Amino acid sequence: MCPDSIKTFFLDGREIPFREGQSVFDAAMTAGAFIPHLCHNPDYEPHSSCRLCTVIVNGRPFASCTQPAVAGQMVQSDTPELREMRRVLTQMLFVEGNHYCPSCEKSGNCKLQATAYDLGLQDNHFPQFFPKRELDASHAEIILDRDRCILCGLCVRVSRDVDKKSVFAMTGRGIHTVIVVDSPSGLLKDSKVTAQDEAVQHCPVGALLLKGKGFDVPIGERIYDKAPIAEDSVAKFQAREAHIHG
Amino acid sequence: MSQAVTPHPQETVRQILQRYDRDPGELLQLLVEIQHTFHYVPEEAVSLLADHLRVTRAHVRGLVGFYSFLSDTFLGDYVIYISDNITDRMLGNQDMAKYLCSRLGVKLGKVRSDGRVSVQYTSCTGMCDQGPAALVNGMPVTRLSRERVDRMVEFITARTPVTAWPEEFFQVEDNFRRSDVLFRRAFDPGTALKAAMLRGGDETLKEIQFEEAVDPASGIAWKRGADETLKEMYRSDLRGRGGAGFKAAIKWETCRDISAPERYVVCNADEGEPGTFKDRVLLSSYADMVFEGMTVCAYVVGAGRGILYIRQEYWYLKTHLEAVLARRREAGLLGKNILGTGYAFDIAIHWGAGAYICGMESAMIESIEGKRGKPRKRWPLPVVAGVEKRPTVVNNVETFAAAAMVALKGGVWFAGHGTMHSTGTKLFCVSGDCERPGIYEYPFGVSIREILRDCGGLDARAVQVSGPSGTTITRPEFDRVLAYEDLATVGTFMVFNHERDMFEVVQNFTHFFQHESCGLCTPCRVGTSLLANLVDKVAAGKGSPLDLEEVQKISQLMKTTAHCGLGQTAPNHLIDSLVKFRGDWEKRMMVTGFVPAFDLDASLEEARQLTGRDDVAAHL
Numbered sequence: 001m002c003p004d005s006i007k008t009f010f011l012d013g014r015e016i017p018f019r020e021g022q023s024v025f026d027a028a029m030t031a032g033a034f035i036p037h038l039c040h041n042p043d044y045e046p047h048s049s050c051r052l053c054t055v056i057v058n059g060r061p062f063a064s065c066t067q068p069a070v071a072g073q074m075v076q077s078d079t080p081e082l083r084e085m086r087r088v089l090t091q092m093l094f095v096e097g098n099h100y101c102p103s104c105e106k107s108g109n110c111k112l113q114a115t116a117y118d119l120g121l122q123d124n125h126f127p128q129f130f131p132k133r134e135l136d137a138s139h140a141e142i143i144l145d146r147d148r149c150i151l152c153g154l155c156v157r158v159s160r161d162v163d164k165k166s167v168f169a170m171t172g173r174g175i176h177t178v179i180v181v182d183s184p185s186g187l188l189k190d191s192k193v194t195a196q197d198e199a200v201q202h203c204p205v206g207a208l209l210l211k212g213k214g215f216d217v218p219i220g221e222r223i224y225d226k227a228p229i230a231e232d233s234v235a236k237f238q239a240r241e242a243h244i245h246g
Numbered sequence: 247m248s249q250a251v252t253p254h255p256q257e258t259v260r261q262i263l264q265r266y267d268r269d270p271g272e273l274l275q276l277l278v279e280i281q282h283t284f285h286y287v288p289e290e291a292v293s294l295l296a297d298h299l300r301v302t303r304a305h306v307r308g309l310v311g312f313y314s315f316l317s318d319t320f321l322g323d324y325v326i327y328i329s330d331n332i333t334d335r336m337l338g339n340q341d342m343a344k345y346l347c348s349r350l351g352v353k354l355g356k357v358r359s360d361g362r363v364s365v366q367y368t369s370c371t372g373m374c375d376q377g378p379a380a381l382v383n384g385m386p387v388t389r390l391s392r393e394r395v396d397r398m399v400e401f402i403t404a405r406t407p408v409t410a411w412p413e414e415f416f417q418v419e420d421n422f423r424r425s426d427v428l429f430r431r432a433f434d435p436g437t438a439l440k441a442a443m444l445r446g447g448d449e450t451l452k453e454i455q456f457e458e459a460v461d462p463a464s465g466i467a468w469k470r471g472a473d474e475t476l477k478e479m480y481r482s483d484l485r486g487r488g489g490a491g492f493k494a495a496i497k498w499e500t501c502r503d504i505s506a507p508e509r510y511v512v513c514n515a516d517e518g519e520p521g522t523f524k525d526r527v528l529l530s531s532y533a534d535m536v537f538e539g540m541t542v543c544a545y546v547v548g549a550g551r552g553i554l555y556i557r558q559e560y561w562y563l564k565t566h567l568e569a570v571l572a573r574r575r576e577a578g579l580l581g582k583n584i585l586g587t588g589y590a591f592d593i594a595i596h597w598g599a600g601a602y603i604c605g606m607e608s609a610m611i612e613s614i615e616g617k618r619g620k621p622r623k624r625w626p627l628p629v630v631a632g633v634e635k636r637p638t639v640v641n642n643v644e645t646f647a648a649a650a651m652v653a654l655k656g657g658v659w660f661a662g663h664g665t666m667h668s669t670g671t672k673l674f675c676v677s678g679d680c681e682r683p684g685i686y687e688y689p690f691g692v693s694i695r696e697i698l699r700d701c702g703g704l705d706a707r708a709v710q711v712s713g714p715s716g717t718t719i720t721r722p723e724f725d726r727v728l729a730y731e732d733l734a735t736v737g738t739f740m741v742f743n744h745e746r747d748m749f750e751v752v753q754n755f756t757h758f759f760q761h762e763s764c765g766l767c768t769p770c771r772v773g774t775s776l777l778a779n780l781v782d783k784v785a786a787g788k789g790s791p792l793d794l795e796e797v798q799k800i801s802q803l804m805k806t807t808a809h810c811g812l813g814q815t816a817p818n819h820l821i822d823s824l825v826k827f828r829g830d831w832e833k834r835m836m837v838t839g840f841v842p843a844f845d846l847d848a849s850l851e852e853a854r855q856l857t858g859r860d861d862v863a864a865h866l
Contacts, residue, residue, distance in 0.1 A: 046623065048623055048624070048767075048809060049766050049767045049768070049809065050767070050768050051767050051768050051769055051807040051808070051809065052768075054806070054807045061806045061807060062624070063624075063809070066623045066624055066625065067624070067625075068625065085803055085806060085807055088799070088800075088803055089768050089769060089803070089807065092768055092769070092772035092773065092776070093768060093772070095772070096771070096772045096775070126776055127779070127843040127844060129775070151765070151771070166302045166304070166305070167304075168304065169302065169304035169305050169307070169308045170308055170618070170765075171304075171307050171308040171310070171311030171312065172311045172312070172765065173311065173312045173313075173314075173601070173763070173764060173765050174760065174761065174762070174763040174764065174765045174771055174774065174775075175760070175763070175765065175771055175772065175774070175775045176311075176765070177765035177771065180304045180307050180308060180311075181304060182302040182303055182304035182305075183303070183304075184293065184303065186303075186304075186307075
């Protein structure tokens with residue numbers, strides 16, 4: 001039991017302490033309970049768009065990344081129903097884009113791939129959409145491969161809020177939504193982006209890649225070769241918490 | 247002269263820009279005006295807009311790509327959109343579209359090679375009681391017929407400007423078939439506002455001059471009127487007419503009680519739910535009542551700024567609405583010194599540009615701020631941090647009209663109509679298979695059967711209540727009542743008779759949601775497309791029982807995990823249809839068991855095109 005002075009809620013029967021203003025997601029991860037997610041990165045404003053982090057709070061579904069923790073609430077996350085829903089959401093992301101893990105440079109460092117393993121994805125289940133999306137290889141150091149984009153919006157948020165450049169935005173609507181680059185030509189080479197931009201470092205998939213770094217880290221020694229995403233992501237989250245909040 | 251060849255759009259764009267503040271919030275309004283001027287958004291305009299408003303080009307392009315009525319390519323001197331709601335289909339819009347295209351020599355969805363004209367489908371334009379309908383250069387053409395199409399083609403061939411086309415083409419009827427206590431007579435501007443300001447005063451107060459009574463210096467009625475009117479709103483128990491049914495008084499009080507330097511009152515006239523057209527009629531014939539309701543709300547919550555967010559499909563109401571607002575300013579009912587009290591409030595009109603999602607309040611607020619209409623995170627609610635993060639009341643057109651009547655006649659009077667938990671009256675938009683489509687006002691608690699009897703639709707096989715996102719009601723359920731106790735509704739009432747194949751209804755609705763999903767969240771963005779593909783597979787006679795299970799599974803996933811109401815309600819009609827009209831699905835299924843979605847013959851199409859073959863041997 002936690003001391004009375006510390007506020008807690010219940011996650012899958014476990015008591016989770018939280019700080020005032022913390023989201024259900026952040027509190028759970030701090031306490032070592034992994035919630036699958038793709039669009040959320042705790043360093044940046046949550047987006048609640050991938051919906052993988054959906055949990056049931058007091059009987060109703062919410063995205064845990066934007067749901068404030070409240071003392072005493074009952075949260076379910078690791079249930080067969082929610083695991084199945086997360087599996088289907090991940091399958092949806094695989095079929096709406098063009099993802100070819102075996103030939104992708106991001107393989108082993110890719111959150112989409114690692115999440116698929118975590119959820120036990122056996123196949124894509126749905127028919128592939130095979131969309132035709134433009135590849136932007138115009139920049140000397142950066143490549144934007146829209147085929148691999150999962151529309152998490154991290155590059156948009158980070159370029160706007162951290163790099164203060166707003167290099168990326170989204171256009172189109174619905175299934176035709178795509179990333180656009182801010183430059184007169186619409187190409188990366190004419191934009192303000194550089195290989196040092198934070199926005200380029202946080203793509204969870206292989207949509208934004210640095211050229212010339214291809215296989216710096218060999219297959220077999222990559223992030224999720226060493227530890228499954230559930231372990232890796234909780235460890236990183238806790239290290240970050242310890243760093244910021246002591 | 248074709249505007250496609252306008253050589254230097256910069257000068258015209260600059261002139262347009264001069265009329266707008268350098269406020270990024272004006273971006274959508276500027277794009278709408280530029281689109282109306284050029285029939286597309288020229289590349290030159292993107293740069294000028296970005297510079298003028300200090301936003302990125304990518305942001306400007308993001309809006310052009312998001313809103314259906316904005317385009318980055320020229321759409322022709324005559325831009326024709328054919329309304330594609332199921333009610334338009336039942337009235338033959340597809341035949342009309344085909345006939346129009348063949349007469350004009352244009353392919354559906356393409357611009358004719360000489361740049362004269364383009365024809366494409368659009369989501370419901372809100373003319374369901376007088377369809378099939380179209381929009382030509384923003385103007386609604388109702389009751390399309392072969393004769394009307396022939397004449398349109400003549401005008402287009404002769405390059406007759408749309409402003410010179412016969413007025414009857416653009417005649418939009420109210421078709422107000424039944425009125426009850428709220429809309430029985432014309433509204434007298436100013437009466438509700440005065441009543442609100444005087445509310446709570448004794449009888450003698452009402453005898454003296456209004457100006458004296460509400461003189462801010464004497465302070466007799468000023469604050470009290472607002473507080474007392476809020477009490478009347480509580481007594482009325484008025485619930486939001488946009489469908490969700492949240493109690494207006496709670497929203498108003500929450501907004502009032504948050505400390506902020508400014509507050510907004512937003513009227514939701516986006517009315518995108520297919521089959522809905524009551525807001526059009528209210529804004530045509532009861533605009534004063536709606537604006538007065540907004541002003542009463544502003545007075546109660548202490549807001550200085552009002553916005554009417556109205557869908558592009560109702561562009562033809564622009565002159566009328568601006569005239570009503572101007573008249574109200576002249577009469578002292580809007581502006582810096584309302585009715586001499588020193589209270590300031592004004593209303594601006596914001597135009598949508600073709601996006602159903604913008605009817606959802608946080609997406610609407612994004613759109614008002616000149617952004618893509620993407621719903622916001624769930625918290626904070628708009629009433630806490632809405633437009634420019636200020637406390638904002640967003641209510642439906644009909645809610646404000648009803649609020650004006652509450653201010654005028656009191657909450658007890660209002661609550662005397664309707665049912666225990668659904669007070670007052672409701673407007674119903676009746677369309678489809680009935681003799682008298684149009685607007686019907688009933689007290690809440692009216693039964694489906696009663697409306698069917700009144701509109702001449704007793705041959706109904708089904709009624710779609712509340713639009714595609716609502717509920718499908720079948721014959722055995724016709725005694726169910728329209729009220730929050732039973733069937734909550736925005737007022738949409740589409741009737742389908744026994745000749746109708748309910749699968750076609752589902753197919754129309756499914757494609758509507760696929761087109762309108764904003765693309766933010768995975769389940770709605772991908773789910774609406776998967777569902778449309780599955781329904782098309784069944785339509786093509788290739789469906790299997792597994793596909794129906796798949797529809798169920800995706801629907802359930804969307805209901806649970808979608809970010810906003812659009813994705814959560816988009817599968818409602820499918821879930822209903824699979825239970826209530828499964829036969830209409832099953833008769834299309836040629837086989838049982840598994841049938842792959844992958845079509846081997848279709849996949850050879852690219853090879854056929856490359857080789858220029860289309861002979862029998864080139865098909866499987």
